[in-house]
Amino acid sequence: VSEQAAFEMKVYENQYLPVGGETVDAVLTVSASGAGLRSAATAPSAAEVIMVDCSGSMASPRTKITEAKKACGVAIDTLRDGVAFAIVAGRNDARMVYPVDFQLVPASAQTRAEAKAAVDRLTASGGTAMGQWLSLANTLFAGHPAEFKHAIMLTDGQNQHETPAQLAAVLRACEGRFICDSRGVGADWVARDLLPIASTLLGTADGLEDPRELPAAFQAMTESAMGKAVAEVSVRVWTPAGATVRFVKQAHPQIEDLTARRTEVNARTGDYPTGAWGAESRDYHLSVQVPAGAIGEELLAARVSLVSQDQVLGQALVLANWTDDTALSTKINPRVAHYTGQAELADAIQEGLAAREAGDVETATAKLGRAVQLAAESGHADTAKLLGRVVEVIDERTGTVRLKQKVAGVDAELAGVRSVKTVRVKNT
């Protein structure tokens, strides 16, 4: 794989620590490119399960179910020949749409046509229990030999017909078994259902305001899945004796804290899962606590590798030098500062929205005001725009805002589900 797909890793850090300094922060930019990433011949074998919400609400407005059917059709057409797939209808339970048996079938002209015909016959009735849907997907994937397993989940409402604990239990069972991108459509889905799914199953989550956006969204998700060239990639972090990893976070394209996902390789090395990779670029923020060194000492604070099936795809070193030159040690690396700010932005949005929902106007105003300020400072225009639908911005520079009295429910959910999306630091 490594011959065709090249992974380039770059480290951004201020390696100079003051006397007594113990924290080393670095942003690692990982970019995958190369001919092998676009060649079907070298692509890993793949499996795809599409879960379509068929609850009663999908019929109002009617465009939701009709566009969802179109979107399924586009996704089915986007599957490579031979990719094993199935379509699942989600209600209070999960039912097979195609094929009829509980299994995956390889994509071909014939199976695609049969699947689209089955999707066309879908009707909207019943409730919503996402755990049931994911559970069926997990069963379908289980035992299948595909190297890369991917699911798409569409919902238009809240997870009403099971408890959050039930969904959480299913997510734990599915973790590491497949990747899932989820989308909310219409006005009634909630970010708190979708974010844990994206987070646990290493996928993306987003909301679509207009059902007519569904076909393009399904196509993009399927294309991205089909473009994955290396399955099961991990970030492997070696740290020296006496050091501890404070956190490992994906910082771009969206924030994902991987710290608790560590699996030990040996006493000084741990793996953090990143899912599958296509031609793409992601940023990781690594923070390591090291024993303070003597002035002039140079320490390898971390060796970061990208590994797939124990093959090293790329490697970078995070260094620490202790100096009494404060001109060196007080500099903050702009990328580290930027992603520290983006993480604070995500927290401010989520905490602000939660306070707003709980009726705590004071906290909501303070948090969302800070979010507006951070979004403006970091040039995060999309987030600034979304926040503008929830608060009235009086001064973005100082973060002075007023909560809007009348807010469409979906505006807050969009702001919530997109709170983890980050922008990259502007090149200066």
Place this chain on the structure above:
Amino acid sequence: MATCPGCGVPLPDGEDFRYCEHCGYDLATGEPAPTTGQPDQQKPAGRWLTSAGPPLACAGCGDTWFGVEGYCETCGQRRPSGEPHSELDLGVVAGVTDVGKRHHQNEDAMGIGVLPGTLLAVVCDGVSSSTRPDTASHAAVDAATRTLLDELAGGAEPDRAITAAAGAAQAGAALAAGAQPGTNPPSSTFVCATVSADRVTVGWVGDSRAYWLPEGDGTPACLTTDDSLAGRLAAAGVAVAEHPAGPAGALIRWLGADAPDAAPHVVGFAPTGPGLVLVCSDGLFRYRPTAAELAESVRAAPQDSLLAIAQSLVQLALAAGGVDNITAVLLPFPPPDAEGVPS
């Protein structure tokens, strides 16, 4: 399997090599490898030693496993280019270098050499404010010691040999920066001395020094002029401290990828009587800056051997605080007779 006609080592199968990977024998023309590093038939045999060479065990944790990037696989500390303490002894020339009490690693490096009738020594002091200064000083000492010996063995005048050695030292120090030197690449000072039957010659870049310490009632003298503002003022006759601190003592010339000018100053003289040439770093002379004080310290040292005197000088600096790396190398004038030189 084919073997190299030069050294007899088997040649890799199925590969069309021009040169033997082991000895450099030209397989196309049948010419033997150039004899770099081996005694030339035409040149007198010389011997040399340097303190360059990374320690076997990590100074931080004692483990002996270093990764390819040069860091300890246990505690992560970078493997330095030299040992914290080294003693070099060729009998007729000897030196000691020590990390001192405050520094984390030894950024001083030294080399000594001997040819029939000629002695030589090189001392380089890595500039602490630069990146990985030990890499510059050790690379410079290694390159300069070999070049100086080779040039002198080939019959070059000391002045020319020293200029060539300084050039090699500059190349070594600059290359220590690697492919991306950055804004503050590894840097080092350079000082060397050659002693022959009729002449002492010293060359330097930076603020490491060479002293002439005559036996009897001759007047001891510092042979070098520091490449610092204070050093320039002193050379112009202005009264300044013997070892100035602060901006006046800041280096204005050094070796390294960002060196403004690495051509050495070279001075020589013909001593009228026997004595010792001391080549040293500021870790020593900061405690005994004047030639007279150093001469007194040498006289007070146990006179068993040159190495014993060098050890005593380093001990003196350690006892005085050892705030910097310390290096002292001693060469006698006149050099002992040719038969006294080990071969």
